[in-house]
Amino acid sequence: MCMKSKCTGTHVDHAAAPEHTEDVIPEPTTVVAATEEVDIDPGVAPQQKSAIIHDFCLGIPFGGLLFSMGLVGFLFWRSPVSLTFGVAPGLAILALAVLSLKGWRSGKSSLPFILAQGAVAAAVAWKHCQAYTTTKKLLPWGFYAALSAVMICFYSYVLLAGGNPPPKKKKAADAPAL
Secondary structure, three states, X not given: OOOOHHHHOOOOOOOOOOOOOOOOOOOOOOOOOOOOOOOOXXXXXXXXXXXXXXXXXXXXXXXXXXXXHHHHHHHHHOOHHHHHHHHHHHHHHXXXXXXXXXXXXXXXXXXXHHHHHHHHHHHHHHHHXXXXXXXXXXXXXXXXXXXXXXXXXXXXXXXXXXOOOOOOOOOOOOOOOO
């Protein structure tokens, strides 16, 4: 880029122009050997890998949807299959998600609840996929099979990302004075 006034047609203020840095040699960076100790500030905690969203943020709505649609199917069509494939797994996922939320709030690991929710979602996907291939009905079997498969992918993501994000620490300044 030409910064001379004869090239641009306007006056160029050389004090405000960017510095020419092509001839400047950058200082080499310091590499610490793996055997040397590195001082880490104890006040700064290392970042923990975790998922962006909690398992219970989608587990509670998913369990609630399975439970409520299973209940509606049973009440309107008196179908015991709705109790087996909808109400029972929906209630199980809903309960596991709520337990995961309670464990997360208390600072405990949610790993067993995430694994259990994934197992129930896999069982629901398997049974609904079998029912879909038998009946070829998109609603409800195909829909619930696809939704359960999506939830299996979500639970896998939460596990592979490192679990639920840790609870945010409240600062003393943020707490209201009583």
